[in-house]
Amino acid sequence: MQANAIRSLEGTDSGVVVQSRATKPRRRRLCVIIPTHWSALMGGAQYQAKVLIDRLLQDGDYAIDYLARRVDEHHRPAGYRIIRIGDTQGLHRHSMLFDARKLLRILHAIRPDVIYQQVGCVYTGVAAHYAKHAHCNLVWQIASDIDVTPWHGRRRLDMPLRYLEKRILEYGIRYSTHIVAQTEQQRALLLHHYGREPDALVRNFHPLPTEPLAKTAPVKILWVANIKKVKQPEIFIRLARELGGTGAQFVMIGAPAETREWQASLETQMALAPQLSYLGAQPQEEVNRLLAEAHLLVNTSEYEGFSNTFIQAWMRQVPVVSLNVNPDGVFDGERMGLCAHGDYPTLRDGIARLIAEPQRLRAIARRAQTQAIADYSERNMQPLLRLIAAGGTRRALPR
Numbered sequence: 001m002q003a004n005a006i007r008s009l010e011g012t013d014s015g016v017v018v019q020s021r022a023t024k025p026r027r028r029r030l031c032v033i034i035p036t037h038w039s040a041l042m043g044g045a046q047y048q049a050k051v052l053i054d055r056l057l058q059d060g061d062y063a064i065d066y067l068a069r070r071v072d073e074h075h076r077p078a079g080y081r082i083i084r085i086g087d088t089q090g091l092h093r094h095s096m097l098f099d100a101r102k103l104l105r106i107l108h109a110i111r112p113d114v115i116y117q118q119v120g121c122v123y124t125g126v127a128a129h130y131a132k133h134a135h136c137n138l139v140w141q142i143a144s145d146i147d148v149t150p151w152h153g154r155r156r157l158d159m160p161l162r163y164l165e166k167r168i169l170e171y172g173i174r175y176s177t178h179i180v181a182q183t184e185q186q187r188a189l190l191l192h193h194y195g196r197e198p199d200a201l202v203r204n205f206h207p208l209p210t211e212p213l214a215k216t217a218p219v220k221i222l223w224v225a226n227i228k229k230v231k232q233p234e235i236f237i238r239l240a241r242e243l244g245g246t247g248a249q250f251v252m253i254g255a256p257a258e259t260r261e262w263q264a265s266l267e268t269q270m271a272l273a274p275q276l277s278y279l280g281a282q283p284q285e286e287v288n289r290l291l292a293e294a295h296l297l298v299n300t301s302e303y304e305g306f307s308n309t310f311i312q313a314w315m316r317q318v319p320v321v322s323l324n325v326n327p328d329g330v331f332d333g334e335r336m337g338l339c340a341h342g343d344y345p346t347l348r349d350g351i352a353r354l355i356a357e358p359q360r361l362r363a364i365a366r367r368a369q370t371q372a373i374a375d376y377s378e379r380n381m382q383p384l385l386r387l388i389a390a391g392g393t394r395r396a397l398p399r
Contacts, residue, residue, distance in 0.1 A: 027060070027061060027063045028062050028063070028113040028114060029062070029065070029110060029112040029113050029114070030056070030064045030065070030112060030114045030116065031107065031110060031114070031115045031127075032052075032053065032066045032067065032115075032117075033067045033068075033103070033116070033117040033118075033123050033127055034046065034067075034117070034118050034119055035070060035096065035121060036068055037070065037072070038050050039071055039074075039075035040070040040072050041070060041226060041257065042255075042281075042284060044143065044305065044306075044308040045143045048204060049066075049116075049118060051205060051206070051207065051378070051381070052116075052381065052384065053066070053080060055378070055385070057079040057080065061389075063080075064080035064081070065081045065082075065110055065112070066080060066081070067084075067085050067103065067106060068082065068083075068084065068085060069088060069096065070088060083106055085099045085103050085106065086099030086102055086103070094161070095165060096121055096122040096123060097164065097168075099122070100122060100168075103126050103127075104126055104129070104130060107130045108130070114388050114389075115127050115136060115137070115138045115139070117140050117172075118143050119143045119144075120140075120144070120147030120173075121169060122165050124168075124169050124176070125167075125168035125170075125171040125172040126168070127176075128172040128175040128176050129171070129175070131175070136177075137177050137178070137388070137390060138175075138177045138178070139177065139178045139179075139180060139384070139387045140172060140176040141179075141180040141384070142179065142181050142182060142186045142198075142305065143182075144303065144304065144305040145186060145189060145303055145305060146303060147169070148193060149189060149193065150166075150193055151163060151166035151167075170194070173190075173194050173196065174194070174196075177390075178199040178387045178390065179198045179199055180198055180200050180201075180384060180387065181198040181201050182204060182306040182327075183203075183306050183327045183328045184328050185328060186198070186305070187201055199387060200384065200386075200387055201383075202380055202381070202384045203375060203380045204308055204376055205376060205378045205380040206308070206311050206315065206376055206378070207378060208315065208373065209312075209315045211288055211289050211291075211292040211316065213292050213293075213316060213317055214292060214293045215295060215317070218247050218248055218249055219247070219249070219295045219296065219355050220248070220293060220294045220296075221248050221249065221250050221251070221294070222252075222291065222296070222297050222318070223250070223251070223252045223253070223254075223300070224253045224254060224287055224291075224297065224309045225253075225299075225301065225309070226254050226255050226256075226257040227254045227255065227256045227257055227258065227263060227266065228257045228258060229258060229262070230301060230302050230303070231254075231301050231302075232300040232301060232323070233252065233254070233300065234266065234269060235300040235323060235344065236250070236252060237252075237266070237269045237272075237276060238344075239298065239348060239351065240273040240276035241272065241273045243275075243348065243351060243352060244275040246352060246355045246356075247355075248275065248355050249277070250277070251277050251279060251290065252276065252278045252279065253279050253280070253281075253290065254281065255280065255281035256280075287309075287312065288312060288316065291312055291313050291316045291318050294313070294316075295318065295365070296319060296321060296361070297309065297313040297318050297319070297320045297321070298320075298321050298347075298351065299320060299321070299322040299324075299325055300323045300347075301323070301325055302324060303324065305327075306327045307325065307327075310330075310336075311372055311376045313368075314336055314368040314371065314376075315373060316369070317365040317368065318368070319337035319354070319361065319365050320336065320338075320368075321337055321338045321339075321340070321347060321350055322337065322338070322339045323339075323344070323347050324339075324340075324341070325339070334364055335367060335368070335371065336364070336367065336372070337364065337368065338354075
């Protein structure tokens with residue numbers, strides 16, 4: 001069914017003009033396919049892609065095209081090219097399915113040697129369909145646990161559309177040349193639901209911090225994410241109201257990513273919390289500077305893959321207090337923070353105790369920094385670089 005769905009979306013006329021490159025010894029062509037470029041919105045997938053591309057550009061072995069539907073039209077990339085896949089206006093904004101034909105035409109025109117795709121979506125299946133027939137190497141990296149969790153549709157008007165999107169993603173899971181997981185939990189989900197072992201487990205990779213630490217009173221508590229419903233920012237606002245009497249300062253950072261009406265409602269709630277400041281979207285450098293001054297990072301997401309902001313915080317001596325997410329048990333035993341396992345009072349009371357016990361907070365902070373630098377440096381990139389460099393010869397796949 002998935003293959004038929006993809007074939008029905010494929011057009012025949014490329015409609016894409018690929019500029020000729022300078023006549024040098026041929027570099028391998030790499031297509032990076034992610035729905036959003038970091039110029040439009042910086043999330044975890046975009047940040048990891050940026051670090052990866054910076055490294056590949058240093059090595060100079062690849063001619064790189066970044067294919068995305070959301071791009072800042074004023075952004076000018078250095079050393080690689082951005083090609084816009086589709087449209088986020090009108091009917092197209094409702095589904096990436098409408099981008100499938102154009103994405104296939106672009107791939108046929110570029111004829112990449114390697115595709116690196118992140119974020120499980122329709123693009124995963126389209127890239128797998130192209131790679132399978134063009135004998136191209138496709139490396140798909142899992143970005144979130146939901147990528148490798150079967151579809152459980154809630155009754156809604158667009159249910160058939162969402163079901164088809166998930167089936168096309170699952171085609172991509174089946175036919176990707178290589179799959180990369182971020183965590184043991186993702187590895188287990190992939191094996192349990194889809195019968196595949198990942199080809200590599202690549203923990204997120206970050207450059208080491210350069211900002212000086214400046215931890216001064218009062219305690220500063222940050223929340224950093226794009227403002228989406230799945231991130232549950234309203235819970236952090238509630239924390240700011242209920243813990244306002246502790247003297248701590250609460251700061252929210254993130255770009256609006258839902259409807260204007262929902263964002264306006266959220267900002268009305270923010271106004272009722274005097275100890276809360278909302279800074280909107282901030283560049284990565286400013287986020288890191290604010291983390292260097294912070295004492296705690298709070299995560300209220302329903303689910304994550306492995307949040308890059310966790311690593312940015314830990315490397316700057318900022319423990320994380322998480323409502324739900326505990327990837328590979330990183331918060332067990334207060335190694336790098338706390339997890340409330342979905343219980344709001346536990347979240348609130350855990351933060352209150354850390355505010356009241358500065359020595360305990362500092363001990364966790366130092367432990368988190370040491371562990372993060374050891375476990376999440378750019379050394380982690382090596383298995384991913386090897387998979388990207390590998391040939392496109394397919395191995396046997398599960399039936």
